[in-house]
Amino acid sequence: MYVTLDRALTASAHDRAAVVAELRDRAEIIDALHRFGLGQDLKDRELFASAFAADAELDFRPAAARWGAEPALMTGREAIVTTILAMFADRVDTTHQITNPRIVVDGDTARLTALVEAQHLLVTDRTTHALLKNPYDVDLVRDGDRWVIRRLRIDNSWYTGNPGAIFG
Template sequence: MMNSNDTADKFAVIETLYRFAAGIDLRDRELLASAFVENAVSDFGPAAAKAGFEYPLLQGREVIVAALSDSLSGFDTTHSVSNPRVSLDGDKARLEAIVEAQHLPSNDHSRHYLMKNRYDVQLARQGEVWRIERVTVDNVWRTGDLAVLAVV
């Protein structure tokens, strides 16, 4: 049976992915950075491969924040998190969720690229806050104009 501490931790773990998504969508680098440990790893490779391109493994919070912020600067995006499942193990956690990522060129909302992705996230508690140690993103399906992603 789950106790109230487990419930609070599970919500806090999910909130970490919300900070990640909101940081991207609001173009708030500080908020985005708050979701990651300093030596975090971000792997969008599986999702990128299904879309037909390569995306490098990103290592380190500053590298991740700069790469995501810069590569998405020409877009209006919305990231919606659903179906989160959290498992806890002391100060470590694993989060699996579905994230829908909509990308529209900032200067042309008549075009879009929409991805439904599976996120596999490993997290660590740092003080009172949970942060991402590693995130791997795989694609479930995608639709729209792939050329939109070539805008940047």
């Protein structure tokens, strides 16, 4: 599930063009996850949608199972964007911090693992919150000069607060 290579880059240090290409890919791969987080935080539909492939899949079931919820698997960029933004619209404020990214690139596909800390606060009652520490397992595909998420699986290491009040 996790990227556990013993180094960041696979390109030979003597092949500068390959190193530059791999560094560009890695920056664009991480940016896809940043677009995912910031798009939610800003409630910016266009930015959030830009993180996903048209046939993307988002699996929040492993995380939600930690507090007894059973959400559906989300499939398709439009369904993912509509579902998540509608769930939080005018009701929940979020902030996402993304750390510990590990990446492996294989041609036009890539795998990313990261830790994401996601804070959720009810707009009408700031004392109702959920702070989640979630390992992300992400498959991505090249989309021109950028990368987009094809499959995102979100697990949960720990949480505080009341996720049931946030996610329903």
